[in-house]
Amino acid sequence: GAVVSQHPSRVICKSGTSVKIECRSLDFQATTMFWYRQFPKQSLMLMATSNEGSKATYEQGVEKDKFLINHASLTLSTLTVTSAHPEDSSFYICSAGESGPGLYEQYFGPGTRLTVT
Amino acid sequence: RKEVEQDPGPFNVPEGATVAFNCTYSNSASQSFFWYRQDCRKEPKLLMSVYSSGNEDGRFTAQLNRASQYISLLIRDSKLSDSATYLCVVLGGSTLGRLYFGRGTQLTVWP
Numbered sequence: 001g002a003v004v005s006q007h008p009s010r011v012i013c014k015s016g017t018s019v020k021i022e023c024r025s026l027d028f029q030a031t032t033m034f035w036y037r038q039f040p041k042q043s044l045m046l047m048a049t050s051n052e053g054s055k056a057t058y059e060q061g062v063e064k065d066k067f068l069i070n071h072a073s074l075t076l077s078t079l080t081v082t083s084a085h086p087e088d089s090s091f092y093i094c095s096a097g098e099s100g101p102g103l104y105e106q107y108f109g110p111g112t113r114l115t116v117t
Numbered sequence: 118r119k120e121v122e123q124d125p126g127p128f129n130v131p132e133g134a135t136v137a138f139n140c141t142y143s144n145s146a147s148q149s150f151f152w153y154r155q156d157c158r159k160e161p162k163l164l165m166s167v168y169s170s171g172n173e174d175g176r177f178t179a180q181l182n183r184a185s186q187y188i189s190l191l192i193r194d195s196k197l198s199d200s201a202t203y204l205c206v207v208l209g210g211s212t213l214g215r216l217y218f219g220r221g222t223q224l225t226v227w228p
Contacts, residue, residue, distance in 0.1 A: 032214050043204065043220040044161065093160050097214035106214060108160040 002028045002098050006109035013084055013116055020080045021112045023094030029074035030096035034106075035067075038091040050077040084116045120144060123205050123219035130226055134195045138222050140188040140205030147209035147217075150181055152190045155202045155221065164190075164203070195226045 003026040013019050023033055031052045036044040048069055049057040056069035068080040077096075081088055093111040123140045130136050142150075150167040165172065167179040167188055178191040188205055205219035 034214065034216070043218045045218075046215070049215070091158070095216075105163065106216060108162070111160045113158070 002026075002096075002105070002107045004094065004096050004107045004109040006094055006112050008112060009110060010113045011115070013114070015085055015116055016083055018080055018082045019084055019114060020078055021092055021094075021114075023077045023079070023096070023109050025075045025096045025107075028096075028098050030077075030098070031074060033071060033077040033094055033096045035069065035077075035079050036093045036095070038093060038111075044093060047079075052077075081114065084114070086116045089114055089116045119219075120209075120217035121205055121207050121219040124222045125220075126222035126224070128222065128224045130195055130224070132195055132197060132226055132228055134226070135191065135193045136195060136224060137192075138190045138203055138205070138224075140190075140219055142186050142188070142205075142207045142209075142217070144207070144209050144217075145183075145186060147186075147207045149208040150188050151206040151208070151216075152177075152179060152188075153204040153206050153218075155204055157202075161204055161206075161218075192224075195224075197226050197228060200224055200226045 005024045007022045033050040035047045038044045046059050047062045050069045050071040052071045058064045071077040091111050094109045095106050097106045121142050152164040153161040154164045155161040165174050167181045169181050171180045176193045180189045202221040202223045204221045207217045
């Protein structure tokens, strides 16, 4: 199947700093990518839909000025957590969909574990 | 009401047992349905898609009842390696590719 990579896999940062997470589709082009967040023992929660060449669509309750999304190419979307605080510590996962005749599959990146101290 | 509701679990079963997970979804216009598996501190991985006619993949059988908006997953002859969290996932909504996740059901298979 298709491959989605994320970088970094793990990051520890101090409160107040910004962190950038990259999501790449390695062997297919993705006009749409999705960013999720998962807290311990909870399910994935969609944060935003990243659209290549246009503004991201944020879910209700997600601050667009805090979680900056840039989808500059068909293979790369970035999520920047600005002025991170301890409550932003979470597992961030991106995904990208590949479609074809009668087929739709979504592939997940391996995730980025963010710890804000 | 949540888009996707799952059995709360956890399920703790011995090797060789048969275990079933259930899931309901609220949006009758939902298009596609999946079961994902998530291991601890890892990303979800697609286990199988769910079709109206029901489908089987080895020890795993998935069923969909559109009238009742109900999805199930049956695991036969459980293995230790089946221990994971199983996520019921529904594709739907106005955004292409928008997935709705259930909270997940944790399964532990013991020797």
